[in-house]
Amino acid sequence: MKQKTILKEVSLKGPGLHFGQETCLTIKPASPDTGYIFKRVDLEGKPEIPAIADLVSDTSRGTTISKYKASVSTIEHLLAATYSLGLDNILFEIDGPEVPILDGSSKYFVEAFHKAGIKEQDAELKVYEINENLSFVDEERDIEISTFPDKSYKLKVLLDYKSEILSNQYxxxxxxxxxxxxxxxxxxFVFLSELEPLLHLNLIKGGDLDNAIVIVDKESTQEEFDRLAKLFNKPSVAVQSSGVLNNLKLQFTNEPARHKLLDVIGDLALTGFRFNGSVVARRPGHFGNTEMAKLIRQHILNQKNQPSPDNIPVYTQNSKPLMDSQKIKEILPNRYPFLFVDKIMSLTKTEVIGVKNVSNDEYYFSGHYPNNPVMPVALQLEAILQTAKLFLLSSNGSDKNTYEFPQISNIVFKRQVVPGDVLIIKVSQVDPVNGFIRLKGEAFVGTELVAEADIDAKKIK
Structure with a gap:
């Protein structure tokens, strides 16, 4: 399966829902692995804001993402259309703080994408699997959203507003x-009881009775409806038998629930990934949706950071080593108590596997820490570096002390290493970088990656 973008750019114009500012949104193709990017072309420097859950800054009446001092609001309807049409890489250039509300749905965004055309790109698309149950619960707001493992992308939404008009929808x-x-x-949609307060707070300057379903959830007089009609420049409004104002005709009996499902799709696009999973949302809103997006995004990032099972070294206590400690000391100048490689299990032209048994009587445990002994992360890194140096000296047949490590980067320690653990160290040679020998160092306990680093090595002349 390939990544997708659009064939040509396309533009839409209209006011934003809350600020009422007329904005132009230009949707452009983007290169593979770009994801979704918003670009505020009206601001100095034209700052870009990646559409990811980490950058959500407000969810009060829509979803807003921000980076530094730039923000874009009400992005959910646009992202729902983008994600649902299978588009992966898009640049959204916008000259205002809010995406145009248009008719309050995703309809016109879908039409714009079809007008622009969709094309496959020369890059594979990765679809991630949700392999454990994820849940977000907010008892105060009475929200519950869960994502379960599934072979495809599915969504279910249940609304329960304890209202006679909108009691239960699915x-x-x-x-x-x-x-x-x-x-x-x-x-x-909006409840009538919310409408006038929002108007008085100037929070729906771009709203009118053509882009929202108004649900009548309180007793109102015709005089109140006439005042509302005047606010929205309508000749008159009245209540339909369905319990909504006659400004719009419902397209589906459960249109509010379907719109909430639309919002969920748009907000979950902020995961930044394609994934398979079944999402079940009860009383969803932008806050709960984006919190679930953060959970899914972190779950997928954890998967990305875990090595493939094929790349995890296998070690058993009964395995016969290629080199014991005596042989290692013939190659490395390090000695006790600063030798942190006990055995070498395998050695090829591109890879070495070493072992460090972390025993209870390691000298450093007396001070790090007596009641909760933990192997210092600096010594975990040292074990990786000693294994790397042994690999270089053995592979190149050089004399001792002929390599140095001028740069060590992307160092990550994922969990504590404690007495009784067996540190399995894997160092692999990758493509050279800027004249350096680039090595990838990883340390495992069992099948769990506990530390990793990128190592640049240089031969000393």
């Missing part, structure tokens, strides 16, 4: 191909 989507007809046209 919507589901088992295939993103059904988004265009069944979800994209569904418009946002």
């Amino acid at each position: 919507a589901f989507l088992n295939n993103l191909k059904d988004f265009t007809k069944g979800v994209a046209p569904c418009r946002t």
Whole structure:
């Protein structure tokens, strides 16, 4: 499966829902592995904001992402269309703080993408699997969103607003191909009890009675409806038998639930990844949606950081070593108590596997720490470096002390190493970088990666 973008750029114009500012959104193709990027072309320096959950800054009446002093609001309807159409790399150039609300749905964004055309790119698409249950619960807001392992991307939404008009509604989507007809046209909704306070707070300057379903959740007089009609420049409004204002006709009996499903898709696009999983959301909103996006994003990042099972070295206590400590001391100048490689299990032209048994009587445990002994991370790195040096000296047949490590980067320590652990150290040679020999050092306990680093080595002349 390949990554996708659009064939040509396309633009849409309209006011934002909350600020009412007329904005132009230009959607452009982007290169592979770009993801979704918003670019504020109206600001100095034209700052770019990646569409990822880490950058969510507000979810009060829509989803806002921010980086430094730049932000873009109400991005969820646009991202729902982008993600559902299978687009992976898009640049959104916008000249204002808010995506145009248009009709309050994803319909016109879908039409714009079809107008632009969709093309495959010369890059493979990675789809990640959710392999454990993930849950976000907010008892105060009465929100519950869970994601379960599944072989495909599925969503279910349940609304329960304890309202006679909108008591229980349900919507589901088992295939993103059904988004265009069944979800994209569904418009946002608002309760009548929320409408006037929002107007008085100037929070829906770009809203009108053509881009939102108004649910009548309180007793109101015709005089109040007439005042509302005047605010929105309508001749009149009244309540339909369905319990909504007659400003719009419902396209589906469960249109509010379908719109909430649309919002979930858009907010979960902020994971930054394609994934298979079944999402079940009860009373979802932008806050809960984006919190779930953060959980899924972290879950996938953890997967990306874990090495493939094929790359994890296998070691058993009964395995016969290629080199014991005596042979190692013939190659390395290090001696007790500063020799941190006990055995070499295998050695090839591109890779070495070493072992360090972390015993209870290591000298450093008396001070690090007596009641909770932990191997210092500096010594974990030292064990990796000694294994790397042994690899270089053995592979190149050079004299001792003929290599140095001018740069060690991307150092990550993932968990504590304690007495009784067996540190399995793998050092692999990768492509040279800037004239240096580049090595990848990894340390495992069992099958768990506990430390890693990129090592640049240089021969001393």
